Amino acid sequence: MTRMVKNKNTDYWGTPCEIKTLIKNVLGEINIDPCAEDLLTKNIWANQYFTVKTDGLTKDWVGKIYMNPPYSNPAPWVEKFFFEYEKGNMKEGIGLLPASTDTRWFGEVWKRSRAICFWYGRIKFLDILDGYEEKYPAAKGSVFVYCGSDEQKFNQIFCPFGEIISRNKIIMPINHSQKWPRRKGNEITSAKLTEKDVRAIRRCLYTPSKELADYYKVSVTTIDRVKARKSWKHVK
Structure with a gap:
């Protein structure tokens, strides 16, 4: 599931195929999508998913997880993401979040993630009400947060697409050469x-x-x- 805030009426948008590919290349398979939306079941590619009705915040997240919570309120999902990893339920996981570095919840991202990718540009999400056409860019920048034992693989796969910070260290992209x-x-x-x-x-x-x-x-x-x-x- 992917979500973003475009207007007051919706917080749910589909993940672009190229991003799906990157996530699959890192995780191999997705066991659970914990914050899916009923309208997005066509776009779900996890073995299991929790919707608003089943409330993923009350479930155990076991295995490999891809999480993209509502951009309007990511805080409880971020806390749950790290809790499940630190508890040992989530073996490996990637979260797609707004790059709201000035918020209190993002402080937890800095402290508890294994690696972070600050995506270049704005992600164009899929419009679930219009045939899953790629139309709407995110209202702000996005980050991919990684927890797991293979952060090197995450860094290598995501490095061409954004700035990588791994355990508070910088991973230099190959084309990092333009002088200021x-x-x-x-x-x-x-x-x-x-x-x-x-x-x-x-x-x-x-x-x-x-x-x-x-x-x-x-x-x-x-x-x-x-x-x-x-x-x-x-x-x-």
Whole structure:
């Protein structure tokens, strides 16, 4: 099941086929979709699913899980996702969530996930009321959250499609090469840190600055200033 907020009347949208493929490539099979919607049963590809009527929040999630909760209220689903993994019921799981990094529930994502993929661009979901045509982009960015024992596989498969943070460490995409220009007076020069580097560093607030500095080959002071969202003109 996939959901997103497009208007007040619906919170339910279908998963694009290419994303299904990525998830299947990581997990192999999906044992349970815990927050499905009756209208979406045509698009369900898990062995078992719970709908609003059966209330997935009250069930045990056993095996391999794909979760995409209502974007309007993901908090209880996020807590359940990590609870089931830490309890040992969920062996491996992927959650598709809004990239609401300023919310309280996203703090749990930072602390308890094994890996996170910040998807490039906006996902175009399927319209379940119009023949499952790909029409509506998400109202905001999306993240894929992984829990399980094979985060390396998750990182390798999702790396071409987004910024990966694995256990608060950055996984560099292959095409991570575009330089971020900076202005010095009227002169444009090239910085060692790219725009993507800066965004990635700011998502790694809990990673030691020394470790990030060694990785990017810049000073600890530079990393601290980037984390603090100060001017990036100090980057040389």
